Amino acid sequence: MASDPKADPIPSVWARPQAAARVRPALSRAVIVHEAVLMLDAEGIEAVSMRKLGARLDAGATSLYRHVALKSELMELAVDEVLGEVERPAADSPDWRAALTEFAASFRTVALRHPWLCTLLGQEGLAYLGPNLSKMNEGLFALFSTAGFPDPNGAINAVYSYSVGMVSAESAWLNTVSRSGRTEAEFLTRLHPDTSTTVSRNPDAVAIRDHNFTGALNIVLDGLAFQLNP
Structure with missing residues (x-):
């Protein structure tokens, strides 16, 4: 099977552009990451899931995946967010x-x-x-x-x-x-x-x-x- 030329060359959230917000203009990567950090602080790593995060943001997991493809990407973003402090x-x-x-x-x-x-x-x-x-x-x-x-x-x-x-x-x-x-x-x-x-x-x-x-x-x-x- 031929490889997909559009596939991400590096398996990291930093290696691909952000998706445009089409469904929920108020939902953005910054909003998602901010809420994820609050959730991590309050409940810890194991308690965080895309489904639970979507519920906190009153958005379906599908909407979150438009901005963050995987939980591991969410963790990368959260790490870099707090390192900015x-x-x-x-x-x-x-x-x-x-x-x-x-x-x-x-x-x-x-x-x-x-x-x-x-x-x-x-x-x-x-x-x-x-x-x-x-x-x-x-x-x-x-x-x-x-x-x-x-x-x-x-x-x-x-x-x-x-x-x-x-x-x-x-x-x-x-x-x-x-x-x-x-x-x-x-x-x-x-x-x-x-x-x-x-x-x-x-x-x-x-x-x-x-x-x-x-x-x-x-x-x-x-x-x-x-x-x-x-």
Whole structure:
């Protein structure tokens, strides 16, 4: 059978043009993605389906498919949508380390606000084609290049992998705490009942997580600094 010359050369939502809205002018890709993000935040990845999303938008699944062909495409779009909330570092920042610290903190804030993000980043292999993620990578590449790093892409992978991995673990922890029905401080105290421990005496759960994230990030940045001053 001959191949269809109109077939998508790349199996990604970013590789084909948007369909014109003919049936429901009010229904657009932007509206669909916005509602999908709200649904993901409230119910999680497994709860999202084209049928349920169509019901929330008062539209049939067929109408949605005119704008988004597959659920996987919807996930790609949702990932890129929320990555647009991450503050990108300035390429001409005088302090690359401070710029990366701010970037990692912003990524963490966004990923904790949308706890499904890191999971989907590991599942959607072509998410990097999205415009927001592309701009984020371009900004990081420019920052590392300006700072004089011999391998900007390797440095990006180091910071990116650390941030995604650390926040994934943090999101899983917060999900466990949520299912327990206790506050995070109460859950920490229950895990460490010995009152002689620092955690039990002062269970400032948020401060502990902040310290853990920043402390390990500094180790990553120390390793990157060695590339500039071996």
